[in-house]
Amino acid sequence: MAYISLVALFLTVTNFVPVSAIGFAPLLLCIWRFYGRSYPEFIAPLVAFSAYVVLSTLLYDPASFLTFDFYRRDGNFFISYAPMLAGCLYAHRWDLNKLLRFFFIFAVLVNVPSYALFVGEVGPLAMLQHSGGSFGSYFVALNAAGGFLAMLFCLGVACYMHQRSKLILVLLAFNALMLFSTYSRGSLLGIVAVLPYLLFGRKPWVLLGMMAGIIACSIGIALYNLSPTVDYMGYPFNMHNADAKVANLDIRYEWLWPRAFTYFRQSPLFGVGFGSFDDDIASLISYFGLVAQPVGVIIKHSDSHAHNSYLSFLAELGLVGLSLFMIFIWQLIRWAANGAADALKEGRHNYVAYLSIELSSVCLLVMSFSEHRLTSPSNVLILSLTVSLLLASRVPDMSAVRASAPVPRPRATPGRNLRKT
DSSP: OHHHHHHHHHGGGOOSSOGGGGGGHHHHHSGGGGTTOOOOTTHHHHHHHHHHHHHHHHHHOGGGGGOHHHHHTTTHHHHHHHHHHHTTSOOBOOOHHHHHHHHHHHHHHHHHHHHHHHHHHHOTTGGGTOTTOOOOTTSSSHHHHHHHHHHHHHHHHHHHHHSOOHHHHHHHHHHHHHHHHHTOHHHHHHHHHHHHHHHTTSOHHHHHHHHHHHHHHHHHHHHHHOOTTSOTTSOOOOOOOSSHHHHHHHHIIIIIHHHHHHHHHHSTTTOSOTTOTTSEEEEEEEETTTEEEEEEEEOOOOSOOOSOHHHHHHHHHHHHHHHHHHHHHHHHHHHHHHHHHHHHHTTTTTHHHHHHHHHHHHHHHHHTTTSOGGGOHHHHHHHHHHHHHHHTBOOOOHHHHHHHSOOOOOOOOTTTTOOOO
């Protein structure tokens, strides 16, 4: 089972062929192993959120579970986070510090030929001149490439903090250069946000303030651009700009974010329904202004979303859904931070895994301000599979090993057994 997660991790470098999604396989093969075990605190809110998503989907459109496009788009949450639960079902004794260091080196080097070809064709600064000159690596979308490279950068920082190395430093520079060439502004913002988090000593109050600030800013911008004359429940909109990057921002702030907030305002407790944001909804039946039931729905499993994970959760899952997820991500980061601190005291075993989970989770939170990154497999799987391998890691008890080891007999020395004469 461990090799399934290992193969999936190394194949996160591309989504042209999405083999990295196989990280959930242990759930299908060893589901009974969940019983009778203890788990970290973050598992409980993750399971609760997953159950809530399942229930919301069953009430909104149960047929979605039988549709392949649902798992590719609206329901990609299951693909992204199932490996975390799978990590509870198998075990290994690999040295994750060495394994993740090797993965980082591999992932950067495997992108070098693609980046060299990109630079040779369009130049390293082409993305500043036109939107079509951005580096996409081995990913279908530029934001997918940017998100992966940002998460990979966090892993590289963890490797460097574990063991200072000129090789890792050079690869981090290449990683940063490739990330900049994607011109994924949300991904760059995520990396920039990780730096003050490190400088302030990775304190809980810094994390809490960051989480609250992102959500408040998302809602504030949506409210500022909300217009009483626009029918946000209708789907067509008209917005054009010669600069595609500027047009993307206009679409987010002036249409998608106010639309998501309108969904949330219709059904603030439980949302309109998981996967509903890109669908055509004829009308809503409101119950006391707290819960709404959609009527006349035309299901569309498309790539359209609110381009903001927090507003997407509020629109589709309401306050209950967003609260459950934020409790999960808070506990995940604190578990990783405490694990990294303990690892420093105990020989640094699994230190890279704990620290990379902590830093990449913070990066993911910030990146999700401008995209729906919290459920995107290209962004989340590198984190999710690292968590899976860490949960499955079994550290040998060295004191027990020493106690059970046979006591060596003292070697004979010249003259020790000679009788005195």
